[in-house]
Amino acid sequence: MYDLTKFALQDMTNCGDALQQFESKAKNIEELTNLMVRYLYDHLIDKQTGEKSCALVRFFMTYPYASLDSELRQLTDKALHGQTAPQEMKCLILMATAGIQPEWNSIKLSKEHRVLPLLNEQMLKQNLMVYQFIYQLGIGVTNILNPDPSLAIELESKIFNVYYVPDAIGSPYIPAQHEFVVPFGIKSALGFGGMLPTGNLFSLILFSKTKIPRDTADMFKGIALNVRMAVLPFVSEKIFVIDKNEITEAEKLRSLIATQSNLLEMYKKTAIEQSRHIESTSWNIARFLGNFTKKAWLYVSLVSVSALFLFVHYQTHIEFILHVAAIPLEILLGALLIEKLLEKKEKAEKLKKLMHVKGYLFRSKMRNLFLNHFHALKFPIITISKIKNASPEELRHMRNDAHHIEYVSLEAMEAIIMEYVSTYHVFYEFMERAIFRDIDSNFENMIYILHFIEDVKLFKQTNPDKLFIHEAQKQRLLMKKVKKILSDGILKFLDYMIELKEKNPDMFYEILTDYELSYQNNITKHGHTKNPKNFTDEALSTNV
Structure with missing residues (x-):
C-alpha cells in the first residue's frame, strides 16, 4: 500500500516494479491496462483513514481512426458532428478504468470519454484537460496529431514530465466541477505517460481525494517508464502517416534500452536529491x-x-x-x-541582499543571454510580455513546461552556449558571492556552469571552425550536459521571476520593462529580431 502524501523512493520502486510485472501476466493490451488501473486504485490509500486515495483511475492510448473497430468508429463519427474523419486521424481511446462508482469500472459504460477524436489542434483545445495534459508532459501537440518517425529516437530518450493539478476545485483544467470534482471530493489530479516507438501516446491519470504534494507527483516520472516497458511488447503496428510498417525486434530492443537508461537515471536523480535533503538536515542538526x-x-x-x-x-x-x-x-x-529572532532577521537580510544582487546581474550583465535564449526556443514559447503579464500560478506552469525545452535549430543552441561563454565573469562573480555568503546550492550550480564553459573554451581553441553543439551530438553525456545547462538557466530565471512577483513586484516590473526596451531597441537597430540561425557567427566572433 502506498500513501500519496508520503510517497518515498522505495514506494516509487515497488509500485513501478509491480506495474511492470503485469506484462508477464497479461494476454493482451486490454488486460494489461486493466491490471494497472486496478492495482493503482486498490493500492494507493490514505493511511490516516484507511480509505482508497483515488476516486477514479484511467488509462488512455492514441490509435489511428483506421484501426478502430466499428463501435469506436461510430462513437468517433458522432463526436465529429458530421465532419469527415480522415483514416490517419489519431483518437484518444479509453483502454481501462477503475473507480468508486460501478459505471466507472467498465469502458463500455463510459458516457463521454471512451473516445476523443484528435482532428486538429483547435479541436484538442476544446478539451482543456487533455490539451493541458499533453502540454504539461512536454510532448508537443504536433507529436500527437502527426507523429514523425524521424523524432521517434529522440522521444524515446526523453523523460517526460507529469500532468499535475495540486488543487482540483476551481481548476479550469478539470471539467465537470459540479458533477464530479465537488461531489466526489477530488482534491488533486496526477497524470503520467509517454510516447512509444510506434507513435502511440499512452497515459494514466489519477483523480485523488487526498492532496498530492509536488514531490510525490515528480516520483511518477519514474513509474511512467515502468509502464512504458510493460506496454511496449503489446504494440507492434506503427501509426506514423509515412511509415506504417510493424515495429522490428531491433527497434523494440532499442526502445527498451533507452527506457531502462532513463529509469536508472531517474532513480539516480531521485536518490541524489533525497541524499542531499538528508545531508542538509543532518548538517542543520549538527550546527x-x-x-x-x-x-x-x-x-x-x-x-x-x-x-x-x-x-x-x-x-x-x-x-x-x-x-x-x-x-x-x-x-x-x-x-x-531573541536568538531565534536575530537568526531569522539575519537570514531574511541575506536573502534580500541576494535578491538585489541577482536583480543587478539579470538586469544588466545577463540580459542579452536571456533575451536571445527566449528567442531561440521552439517550445515552450516564452516572451518577456508573457512573463510580465503572468500571475504567479501561470509563471509556475511556464516553469513546469520549461523542463522540456526545444530549440528552433542546433545553431540556435550553439548561439546560446556562446552567450554563456561571454558571461563567464558573471558566473564566476556569483560563485564568489555564494562562497562569501555561505550559499551551498548556488556554489555547486556555479561550479558546474564554469566547468562547462571551460570545456567549450577548450574545444573552440582546438577546433575554431567547428560548432560545439555538433560535437555534443556525438556524445550522449555531453549533449545531456548541454541540455541541463540551458534548461537550468531558464528554470533559474523563472524561479527568480516568481520570487520577485510575490515578494518585490516593483523590481519584477522594472527588470522586465528593461528587457522589453532592450528587445525593442534591437528591433529598431537591426530592423528585425535576431534569427537564431544567423546570430551564431556573431557570438563566435565576439566571445571566443
Missing part, C-alpha cells in the same frame, strides 16, 4: 548542537540558579523566593527567543 554546546554553560548556569532558589523556597516556604526562582528561567526563555 544546532554545536551552537547549543557553545552556550550550554549559560543555559546550565541559569537553570542551576533557578534550581537553587527552588530548593531555598522548599526549605523556607518564603513566597518571594519562588518569584526569584522564576527570573533565571524567564531570562533563559527571553534569550532563546
Whole structure:
C-alpha cells in the first residue's frame, strides 16, 4: 500500500516494479491496462483513514481512426458532428478504468470519454484537460496529431514530465466541477505517460481525494517508464502517416534500452536529491548542537540558579523566593527567543541582499543571454510580455513546461552556449558571492556552469571552425550536459521571476520593462529580431 502524501523512493520502486510485472501476466493490451488501473486504485490509500486515495483511475492510448473497430468508429463519427474523419486521424481511446462508482469500472459504460477524436489542434483545445495534459508532459501537440518517425529516437530518450493539478476545485483544467470534482471530493489530479516507438501516446491519470504534494507527483516520472516497458511488447503496428510498417525486434530492443537508461537515471536523480535533503538536515542538526554546546554553560548556569532558589523556597516556604526562582528561567526563555529572532532577521537580510544582487546581474550583465535564449526556443514559447503579464500560478506552469525545452535549430543552441561563454565573469562573480555568503546550492550550480564553459573554451581553441553543439551530438553525456545547462538557466530565471512577483513586484516590473526596451531597441537597430540561425557567427566572433 502506498500513501500519496508520503510517497518515498522505495514506494516509487515497488509500485513501478509491480506495474511492470503485469506484462508477464497479461494476454493482451486490454488486460494489461486493466491490471494497472486496478492495482493503482486498490493500492494507493490514505493511511490516516484507511480509505482508497483515488476516486477514479484511467488509462488512455492514441490509435489511428483506421484501426478502430466499428463501435469506436461510430462513437468517433458522432463526436465529429458530421465532419469527415480522415483514416490517419489519431483518437484518444479509453483502454481501462477503475473507480468508486460501478459505471466507472467498465469502458463500455463510459458516457463521454471512451473516445476523443484528435482532428486538429483547435479541436484538442476544446478539451482543456487533455490539451493541458499533453502540454504539461512536454510532448508537443504536433507529436500527437502527426507523429514523425524521424523524432521517434529522440522521444524515446526523453523523460517526460507529469500532468499535475495540486488543487482540483476551481481548476479550469478539470471539467465537470459540479458533477464530479465537488461531489466526489477530488482534491488533486496526477497524470503520467509517454510516447512509444510506434507513435502511440499512452497515459494514466489519477483523480485523488487526498492532496498530492509536488514531490510525490515528480516520483511518477519514474513509474511512467515502468509502464512504458510493460506496454511496449503489446504494440507492434506503427501509426506514423509515412511509415506504417510493424515495429522490428531491433527497434523494440532499442526502445527498451533507452527506457531502462532513463529509469536508472531517474532513480539516480531521485536518490541524489533525497541524499542531499538528508545531508542538509543532518548538517542543520549538527550546527544546532554545536551552537547549543557553545552556550550550554549559560543555559546550565541559569537553570542551576533557578534550581537553587527552588530548593531555598522548599526549605523556607518564603513566597518571594519562588518569584526569584522564576527570573533565571524567564531570562533563559527571553534569550532563546531573541536568538531565534536575530537568526531569522539575519537570514531574511541575506536573502534580500541576494535578491538585489541577482536583480543587478539579470538586469544588466545577463540580459542579452536571456533575451536571445527566449528567442531561440521552439517550445515552450516564452516572451518577456508573457512573463510580465503572468500571475504567479501561470509563471509556475511556464516553469513546469520549461523542463522540456526545444530549440528552433542546433545553431540556435550553439548561439546560446556562446552567450554563456561571454558571461563567464558573471558566473564566476556569483560563485564568489555564494562562497562569501555561505550559499551551498548556488556554489555547486556555479561550479558546474564554469566547468562547462571551460570545456567549450577548450574545444573552440582546438577546433575554431567547428560548432560545439555538433560535437555534443556525438556524445550522449555531453549533449545531456548541454541540455541541463540551458534548461537550468531558464528554470533559474523563472524561479527568480516568481520570487520577485510575490515578494518585490516593483523590481519584477522594472527588470522586465528593461528587457522589453532592450528587445525593442534591437528591433529598431537591426530592423528585425535576431534569427537564431544567423546570430551564431556573431557570438563566435565576439566571445571566443
